[in-house]
Amino acid sequence: MDKSSTHTYDSPYPIYGMAFSSLFERIAVGSFIEEFDNKIDILSFDHHQTLSFNPNLSLDHPYPPTKLMFNPNNKSSSDLLASSGDYLRLWEIKDNSFEQTTILNNSKSTEFSSPLTSFDWNEVEPRRIATSSIDTTVTIWDIEKGVVETQLIAHDKEVYDIAWGEAGVFASVSADGSVRIFDLRDKEHSTIIYESDTPLLRLAWNKQDLRYMATTLMDSNKVIILDIRAPTMPVAELDRHRASVNAIAWAPHSCRHICSAGDDTQALIWELPTVAGPNGIDPKLAYTAESEINQLQWSALQPDWIGIAFASKLQLLRL
Amino acid sequence: MAILIQNQEGVPDNHLRKQLAIAVRSIQWSYAIFWSISTSQQGLLEWSEGYYNGEIKTRKTMQPMELNADNLGLKRSEQLKDLYESLSEGDTDSQTTKPSAALSPEDLTDAEWYYLVCMSFTFTPGEGLPGRALTTGQHIWLYNAPYADTKVFSRSLLSKTVICFPFLGGVIELGVTELVSEDPNLLQHVKTVFLEFPKFTSCEELSPARNTDNDEGPVCNEFDHEVGNIMDSEEPQVFVHSISPYTPKDKNEFDHDGDNGSPENIYEEFKVDSPHVSSNGCELNHKPEESSMMDKLNGGASQVQSWEFMDNEFTNCVHDSVNSSDCISQTFFTPENTISFPKREIFDNLPLKDLKDMHHIKLTSLDLDPQELHYTRTLSAIFKNTDQLIGTPGSRTGDPKSSFIGWKKVGLVDTKLQHIGAQQKMLKKILFEVAWMHSDCQLKSQKKHAGEVEPGSKNEVDDGVCRFLLEQKKQKLNEQFVFLRSLVPSIGKFDKESILSDTIEYLKELERRVDELESCREIVEEFDARERKKHPDIAERTSDNYGTRLKINKRKACDMDEMDPDLDWGLPEDVLTMDLTVQMVGNEVFIDIFCPWRECLILEIMDAVSNLQLDAHSVQSSTTHDTLTLNLKSKFKGTEVVSEEKIKQSIQRVVGSY
Numbered sequence: 001m002d003k004s005s006t007h008t009y010d011s012p013y014p015i016y017g018m019a020f021s022s023l024f025e026r027i028a029v030g031s032f033i034e035e036f037d038n039k040i041d042i043l044s045f046d047h048h049q050t051l052s053f054n055p056n057l058s059l060d061h062p063y064p065p066t067k068l069m070f071n072p073n074n075k076s077s078s079d080l081l082a083s084s085g086d087y088l089r090l091w092e093i094k095d096n097s098f099e100q101t102t103i104l105n106n107s108k109s110t111e112f113s114s115p116l117t118s119f120d121w122n123e124v125e126p127r128r129i130a131t132s133s134i135d136t137t138v139t140i141w142d143i144e145k146g147v148v149e150t151q152l153i154a155h156d157k158e159v160y161d162i163a164w165g166e167a168g169v170f171a172s173v174s175a176d177g178s179v180r181i182f183d184l185r186d187k188e189h190s191t192i193i194y195e196s197d198t199p200l201l202r203l204a205w206n207k208q209d210l211r212y213m214a215t216t217l218m219d220s221n222k223v224i225i226l227d228i229r230a231p232t233m234p235v236a237e238l239d240r241h242r243a244s245v246n247a248i249a250w251a252p253h254s255c256r257h258i259c260s261a262g263d264d265t266q267a268l269i270w271e272l273p274t275v276a277g278p279n280g281i282d283p284k285l286a287y288t289a290e291s292e293i294n295q296l297q298w299s300a301l302q303p304d305w306i307g308i309a310f311a312s313k314l315q316l317l318r319l
Numbered sequence: 320m321a322i323l324i325q326n327q328e329g330v331p332d333n334h335l336r337k338q339l340a341i342a343v344r345s346i347q348w349s350y351a352i353f354w355s356i357s358t359s360q361q362g363l364l365e366w367s368e369g370y371y372n373g374e375i376k377t378r379k380t381m382q383p384m385e386l387n388a389d390n391l392g393l394k395r396s397e398q399l400k401d402l403y404e405s406l407s408e409g410d411t412d413s414q415t416t417k418p419s420a421a422l423s424p425e426d427l428t429d430a431e432w433y434y435l436v437c438m439s440f441t442f443t444p445g446e447g448l449p450g451r452a453l454t455t456g457q458h459i460w461l462y463n464a465p466y467a468d469t470k471v472f473s474r475s476l477l478s479k480t481v482i483c484f485p486f487l488g489g490v491i492e493l494g495v496t497e498l499v500s501e502d503p504n505l506l507q508h509v510k511t512v513f514l515e516f517p518k519f520t521s522c523e524e525l526s527p528a529r530n531t532d533n534d535e536g537p538v539c540n541e542f543d544h545e546v547g548n549i550m551d552s553e554e555p556q557v558f559v560h561s562i563s564p565y566t567p568k569d570k571n572e573f574d575h576d577g578d579n580g581s582p583e584n585i586y587e588e589f590k591v592d593s594p595h596v597s598s599n600g601c602e603l604n605h606k607p608e609e610s611s612m613m614d615k616l617n618g619g620a621s622q623v624q625s626w627e628f629m630d631n632e633f634t635n636c637v638h639d640s641v642n643s644s645d646c647i648s649q650t651f652f653t654p655e656n657t658i659s660f661p662k663r664e665i666f667d668n669l670p671l672k673d674l675k676d677m678h679h680i681k682l683t684s685l686d687l688d689p690q691e692l693h694y695t696r697t698l699s700a701i702f703k704n705t706d707q708l709i710g711t712p713g714s715r716t717g718d719p720k721s722s723f724i725g726w727k728k729v730g731l732v733d734t735k736l737q738h739i740g741a742q743q744k745m746l747k748k749i750l751f752e753v754a755w756m757h758s759d760c761q762l763k764s765q766k767k768h769a770g771e772v773e774p775g776s777k778n779e780v781d782d783g784v785c786r787f788l789l790e791q792k793k794q795k796l797n798e799q800f801v802f803l804r805s806l807v808p809s810i811g812k813f814d815k816e817s818i819l820s821d822t823i824e825y826l827k828e829l830e831r832r833v834d835e836l837e838s839c840r841e842i843v844e845e846f847d848a849r850e851r852k853k854h855p856d857i858a859e860r861t862s863d864n865y866g867t868r869l870k871i872n873k874r875k876a877c878d879m880d881e882m883d884p885d886l887d888w889g890l891p892e893d894v895l896t897m898d899l900t901v902q903m904v905g906n907e908v909f910i911d912i913f914c915p916w917r918e919c920l921i922l923e924i925m926d927a928v929s930n931l932q933l934d935a936h937s938v939q940s941s942t943t944h945d946t947l948t949l950n951l952k953s954k955f956k957g958t959e960v961v962s963e964e965k966i967k968q969s970i971q972r973v974v975g976s977y
Contacts, residue, residue: 005720016749032745034756063756066749085753115754134754160750201746219742240726244742263742268726285723294745306722317722 007316009051017068020299030065084116106139132159163205173200208255247296261293339370342512348495349373355489364442373430449490458484460501916947
């Protein structure tokens, strides 16, 4: 990537899903078209150092992908991309071609899968992917074998997001307003570490410091920071957004930094202080986009890049 | 880099470290730290030097030669410092590039971790134990630190007893993992060590320590060379300056000396000196140490009094030390001779063990005072250099400009974004609507945007989704109502209420008809039975076997099975399948006929109906498989009302007359 501070890519359609490859300078963007003909486009930098799209790397996706993610812990040379929607799909992305390797259907009984709201790829155990569904369940896949490892009824209502903590521990948020932690070694129990009256939409686990996770509420400008050792009481509420928060991402390389983006068109970077002041926490840095920011990803490969999506634009911001 | 930083602080670290080492080992405590005024931020106390004297887990040496306890301790402290620096630089490969970082995090005991983490702390004047000690100028003896107020001592996880006292514009901190109640003698002893140590360095006992320094690698050797060059002129001044700023050797310093006494002055002096110090970097030389000590001892007694930032106790202590040097050197020799490395199993069962073991999701009820959290946060923070990734924008020269700008508080004036009708529009679509797209393909054509439905509700928190979900349900309901309406023929209006009430009426009517059909069938069956006795029906039985006929026929066939099979032949099947219902609702008469078809049957029926003074206003008929289905709605023409039974009879007559 070159030295300019911001890259913009104009997509022909509105964008929601977005993912950075952990292996290459490669970004996947998922369209949001309310029809049956969505796309996942793979972008990379051309010789002019601009973000461009290779027509050979346009993947057909029936309905809009609800989440995109590359294999976070890639040992092999092949770059695997996962997408969720009706099914969990796996694609192998090459330089000039792709291959849909697997379609995983989480329903045991029928050919129809319950719609998936999100998923997370286990960084420590890359064969594991956990999906969350509106049918209140969470499914743990062994993608090497292509089988369901476990399926749990995780919540009372729709499960909206899921995040791995370590190899066998994950957390999920739901329309029932709770954050629950599950340990695959003890599937009978889950721990509720936070409960709200409002549905919780997004969840991010701090991979650099597993005691902390962040969640967002429906129609709320707050980012709730939770300490798993202190259930029910958030350690911090970041409330400087002037409209609802749509996306959150912890820094991949720092345990104290988190980025959030929302309807106020801003992406804010927060540094969690050692001591919270009486007036709450102010963000450190801010970026203002042209419209509501819907998506936010922080590149693990190049941690000084943050990707945001608003309307039909993808922007790479330099820290 | 590391050395440079230390030098800029103006305190000769190796010398100081030796002082700390002597002090802490003489009392067998766990660690000693010197907090000095930061060069980058005025008034801030930061880590300057330390000596670790606690338990050691894994020992790694860079060279095979044997070291005595002296060297080991100094080396360990050095290694810990290096480890901290390599960790805090955030470079994962720094351990390979930096040979001095011989330790890796897993080699450390809990106490060493604590020591390491302390390096990340800074204190403003009056903050924390060191800050307080500096501002008050008094020593502070903190007994049972873990239970202390977090305002007093925020790093309360490990050390049970901590002492802080001001020293050279900074603060010396000593800690031990055991409970030690306040002991003025011990304190005095420690203070004495710090003042008398330089004299002691000339003794042979400490020469191994110096050797250690020489063994530390090419960097140190280089320094020794430089020392040789500049030793006679500048170096003593610099050293003297840093250890006792009031020894006049230099004009510049002399000026300072006049109003010396506040930490700020010291700070400035250090700043002036720092170029010398950093370029020379020769704290290692002990000759200047000696001379400086001599200077100090010579002029000390009178000048010590003027140290405003030293408390009385210290001053007394200085007097003592000057007056009784014999006694002091004894104190020093004793620990040197007797202390082997204290290996006490005192660090077991410490909270750190848990903290390091992050695999446990421990929902402990730790006091959540953020001060407490600092320790644990720092522990992980030192693995990542957070400050470097997100620096002040534009501060990194040569780097591309950041897309981000510093966040500024925006007042309520900016109301542009206050009222956004549809919040989290896209996110909600993804979470709620896409799911529906999959589960109900119909929805895809109905591009209704949840957020755009009736904005302006007061209770906005739940409203968005509630409205959205309601809309989803509504759409489903509407579709079902449309379907229902298509099933019920007699519905006139399109609103849901009438659809429902009409459906209820329709269902009731259907029930009535079922009843009537049942009773009607009985009649027909009786009739059939009579007929069949004469003409046994083979056809019916066949149909039963194949099961292709209507249910009614099936039943009849079953019934007939009970009859005499011998009689079952030759009856025309048309007679068997006649159903007739007549229903009167007020002036209206509904006639349903289900019977074998023949030519002119409908006409004959219509004639019969007409003869009964009925005016048919709606007739539906169909013929399939030689069967006639006729629904007839009629009204009585006149006032004369014919009974249902009579209508039935006359129609039966028509149908039956072939």
